[in-house]
Amino acid sequence: MYTFEDISSEVNEIYPSVKYLIWSKDVNNNTYSTKFTSQSFSHLLDNYSKNSLDIYHKRNFSDHLVYIFTSGTTGGKVKAAIETDARMLLGASGHHIGYKLRKNDNIYVPLPLYHAFAGIGLYIGETCRYLLSQTPKPEDTKHQIRAMCGIGLRKAYWNQFKTRFAIKHIFEFYGASEANVYLVNLNDKEGSCDPMSLEPVRNRKGLCKMIRPGEIGVIVGVHNKISPLHEFKGYTDSGETNKKWIFNIRSKGDSGFMS
Secondary structure, eight states: OOHHHHHHHHHHHOOTTTTTTOTTTTTTTOOBBBBBEEHHHHHHHTOOOOOSSOOOOOOOOSSSSEEEEEOTTTTTOOOEEEEEEHHHHHHHHHHHTTOOOOOTOOOOOOOOOTTTGTTSSSTTTTTHHHHHOOOOOGGOOOSOOEEEEEEEEOOOHHHHHHHHHHOOEEEEOOTTTSSSSOEEEOEEEEEEEOOOOOOOOOOTTTTTTOOOTTTOOOOEEOTTTTTTTOOOOOOOOHHHHHHHHOOOOTTTTEEEEEE
């Protein structure tokens, strides 16, 4: 198993000047190891001024709030997706309403905290399949979890997972940190909301052909810079952003995000 010191040593070979903030009050003298420079984030917070700022910073929904580092579904080059105030605020509200969260609910987070989904959900990708592959034991149903939500639970494992672990409801959705379009399964319908990796089909006018119910197609989110939720901000890497742009969708000159 890799330790933090192992990983940081490899990083330092490429970026020797990098500095680390460690969330631990056990870091003494601002140095975690002689191999790299680090500081205790907890210590910095404890010593930070508690006074309110004497200036007012005007913000709007389109302001950049955080950068989420993701490789998406490719597992390839990691790029920083831009998250705005609007996406974080309305995204959290949407999950609260859609999943019927209660004020006394506890959310269990088995995912790494650097993952965008870690703060709101319970599973992603193959997590449920990994749990099913474990030897059954009495503790499987000794819990108070009434629902799970996440991305990528295959139809073949859906009912197996619900039955074995006594889960009443499963909520699925497809989304991405940078996406401006989502699919949501709030009806407990078996099967994940994963999109297909296909190229769009165009008509004689060069515009995208719309699919009918039951047909397979590509998910495209039309870009609208006036609407914070429908604006595609892309990544800090312009080259990676350009790979996701698609043009002439419904009309000549329009653009959007292609999943």
